[in-house]
């Protein structure tokens with residue numbers, strides 16, 4: 204027994220020596236973002252849409268969310284739609300807002316993936332609210348895209364015509380589908396109050412116009428989700444959102460999903 208223990212200790216010491224020497228040799232090349240650290244907290248359980256983490260993501264398979272997400276996917280935004288954490292954020296905050304007065308609004312709908320998930324997750328039909336869905340339903344309107352945004356390749360985003368699909372997806376639900384370019388169509392959307400506003404158009408001018416238009420209608424503690432807030436290549440939008448927030452004495456919570464969140468103070 205004792206011989207074995209000595210043998211074990213010698214082996215442990217050799218291993219320790221190897222590790223110390225390895226550490227000293229590699230010390231200078233170790234970086235915070237080194238792949239060496241990728242599973243310090245365990246293996247990644249989420250690694251898509253610009254976000255990799257080993258933190259718990261059980262919500263993905265929780266039946267209520269899984270069902271809502273399946274419906275979002277069925278709208279077919281694009282093949283391999285893996286925005287689970289972003290859709291979860293929308294669903295969770297829409298539900299939080301559902302207890303407040305006012306309607307839901309989304310500017311930038313495409314196939315309606317977020318809105319479809321929210322309608323399911325929040326049991327929207329029981330809420331006595333309208334979901335206003337604003338989009339060109341045919342992609343960005345070049346007239347409102349800035350030179351900086353053009354230079355960063357934003358016009359490369361392509362969208363199919365989704366109007367007929369959206370009408371079909373939301374048939375039977377209390378929605379107000381507003382077709383056309385923001386800011387031109389904003390006046391056609393007149394909810395008295397808004398408790399949830401999602402802004403997701405990938406370009407600055409329409410997004411800021413929508414924020415300015417709906418802001419006075421947003422109730423206290425109302426939710427504003429800025430889908431492109433931390434998106435690489437969308438720095439102009441972030442700057443404009445930060446200026447907007449400052450103007451209204453609000454702060455934007457920056458999420459690891461890239462989304463920004465405002466909870467209206469008053």
Ligand SMILES: C[S@@+](CC[C@H](N)C(=O)[O-])C[C@H]1O[C@@H](n2cnc3c(N)ncnc32)[C@H](O)[C@@H]1O
Pocket residue numbers: 280310311312313314315316317318337338339340341342343344347362383384385386403404405406409
């Ligand atoms: C990233 S997609 C929105 C995705 C959507 N939130 C979802 O649930 O999947 C961006 C959308 O913004 C729309 N859009 C871009 N510029 C617009 C503008 N000036 N007015 C209205 N819609 C616009 C595009 O047509 C596109 O459908």
